[in-house]
Amino acid sequence: MMKIRPYGSHALLINFEQKIDLEIHHLVKGYFNAISEFEEVSYQIPAYCSITVVFDKKTTDYEHLKSKIELLEIEPSKTTAKTTTIEIPVCYEAAYAPDLASLAQELNLKPEEVISLHTAETYDVYMMGFLPGFPYLGKLPVALECKRKSTPRKQVKAGNVGLAGQQTGIYPSDAPGGWQLIGQTPLKIFDPHRKDAFLLKMGDRVQFKSINAETYIKIKQDVE
Structure with missing residues (x-):
């Protein structure tokens, strides 16, 4: 289950289940890769079971970016294809x-x-x-x-x-x-x-x- 909350004035935090788990890691990787394509995102900080997403306040806001992320459909099994x-x-x-x-x-x-x-x-x-x-x-x-x-x-x-x-x-x-x-x-x-x-x-x-x-x-x- 994914939860999104504000994280300061120009960032949001995506939380997944709080444990070290390979499927959760693939979710983190999948969302990280997808969000990297968003022009309004300045940078991301991925962790074991969360991602901090820092955005440009001039081009978006928390609610808009949250809605955009929630529309993403990430399949963990497909994130292994690009692994090095x-x-x-x-x-x-x-x-x-x-x-x-x-x-x-x-x-x-x-x-x-x-x-x-x-x-x-x-x-x-x-x-x-x-x-x-x-x-x-x-x-x-x-x-x-x-x-x-x-x-x-x-x-x-x-x-x-x-x-x-x-x-x-x-x-x-x-x-x-x-x-x-x-x-x-x-x-x-x-x-x-x-x-x-x-x-x-x-x-x-x-x-x-x-x-x-x-x-x-x-x-x-x-x-x-």
């Missing part, structure tokens, strides 16, 4: 995975089982947030669901791949963080100097690929 899958190489070796061993023990798994489970899935980019370019990916296999660290790190290096709850994510830049770090990618997830600063966007899919340290270093040198 991006392969992300990750080094899971001990020097690049500070929490892998302890997390594996906590989950009653071997480190190699954590790696196997993490790379076996193809993850949906549900939303971007927290930091510019930080992708919230899901859902994790049930066996990998875990709590954040009780004490967050003051600094997590860009490229670290972490787990938290039902999600996995990639730190796009150096920042504090409390996710369980199980590997690192040599790719630049966010680069403000690149024409397309964001490697990933909401609606993409991600497949992680395990690489060794030698390959990590080579790719790292190539992208810098």
